[in-house]
Amino acid sequence: MFSSKSKAWSVFCAVVSLFILSAGILKLTVFAQAVENVKAADLRPRTTVVTKTVSASSKSFRAAATENARLKNSLAWAFGSKTQTGWYLYEALIQHTLKIEDNAETPEFALAVSGWQKQNGLAPTGILDKETLMALVKYWQARRLNSSIYPSDDKMLTAPISFFYDPTRSVELLKVQSEAFEAYKRMVAAAAADKSLKLKISKNGEFAPEEKFLKIVSAFRSREYQAKLRAQSPQSGSAGLATNSPHFTGQALDIYVGGEPVTTKDFNRAVQVQTPVYKWLVKNAERFGFYPYYYEPWHWEYVPRNLNK
Numbered sequence: 213m214f215s216s217k218s219k220a221w222s223v224f225c226a227v228v229s230l231f232i233l234s235a236g237i238l239k240l241t242v243f244a245q246a247v248e249n250v251k252a253a254d255l256r257p258r259t260t261v262v263t264k265t266v267s268a269s270s271k272s273f274r275a276a277a278t279e280n281a282r283l284k285n286s287l288a289w290a291f292g293s294k295t296q297t298g299w300y301l302y303e304a305l306i307q308h309t310l311k312i313e314d315n316a317e318t319p320e321f322a323l324a325v326s327g328w329q330k331q332n333g334l335a336p337t338g339i340l341d342k343e344t345l346m347a348l349v350k351y352w353q354a355r356r357l358n359s360s361i362y363p364s365d366d367k368m369l370t371a372p373i374s375f376f377y378d379p380t381r382s383v384e385l386l387k388v389q390s391e392a393f394e395a396y397k398r399m400v401a402a403a404a405a406d407k408s409l410k411l412k413i414s415k416n417g418e419f420a421p422e423e424k425f426l427k428i429v430s431a432f433r434s435r436e437y438q439a440k441l442r443a444q445s446p447q448s449g450s451a452g453l454a455t456n457s458p459h460f461t462g463q464a465l466d467i468y469v470g471g472e473p474v475t476t477k478d479f480n481r482a483v484q485v486q487t488p489v490y491k492w493l494v495k496n497a498e499r500f501g502f503y504p505y506y507y508e509p510w511h512w513e514y515v516p517r518n519l520n521k
């Protein structure tokens with residue numbers, strides 16, 4: 213009697229402990245899962261690291277990703293009469309346009325390309341081919357200033373020399389359209405507040421003399437001055453120094469983003485597009501109304517019509 217009671221008791225105990233144990237395991241599993249999820253979220257690469265977790269929908273874009281990795285450095289296309297190789301110089305701009313941070317070699321990037329292609333009436337292959345690149349260029353170009361009209365004198369100001377890259381720049385070359393200059397100053401203040409850029413700019417927007425990044429290389433240029441530049445550099449052609457320059461408006465700014473300030477050689481642009489300041493501009497300039505000329509990493513235009521769209 214006693215022994216059978218004790219047997220029943222021990223069976224009961226065993227069942228209860230099994231229950232507690234399995235509940236514990238379940239809890240542990242749930243906890244482990246949560247930890248894993250947190251880790252996955254924290255570790256998700258923000259910039260150029262290849263993403264390890266491939267979502268189901270991007271899996272089918274592995275082949276497109278391989279093709280993009282090849283085309284990024286090899287796609288042949290024409291800029292005016294100049295043959296271009298690849299689109300690696302525009303990777304940051306493309307990522308911004310596609311609203312993605314994954315780099316060009318990932319299936320996620322290819323998936324985003326296909327989404328953009330679909331939106332823009334192209335076959336959604338996920339491959340950034342010549343047709344897609346040309347569509348991207350058209351999209352970027354459409355957001356630029358569409359006039360080269362001189363502003364009236366009352367809309368212009370002479371900016372302090374401390375904002376300019378060349379401290380010896382002559383006073384007639386310091387003119388900027390007033391609204392554009394105010395927007396530029398707000399943008400510089402925002403960049404200064406971003407500690408990761410380590411810019412030597414004070415809160416009131418004053419540059420330290422030794423700071424180069426974000427300073428203005430060139431702003432308003434008169435027709436006469438532009439003609440003089442063309443005469444000095446006749447090889448630059450229509451693409452280099454346009455007869456109808458957006459600099460005539462006083463709303464186009466050449467901003468120092470690294471390397472040689474305004475040289476279109478691929479090796480120079482490759483340096484410029486990698487600087488934290490350039491990458492910051494790509495992500496943030498449009499908040500202040502500034503839009504890029506994709507081919508010249510230093511050239512930014514103040515286009516108020518695009519704001520609040």
Ligand SMILES: [Zn+2]
Nearest residue numbers: 464465466511
């Ligand atoms: Zn320019």
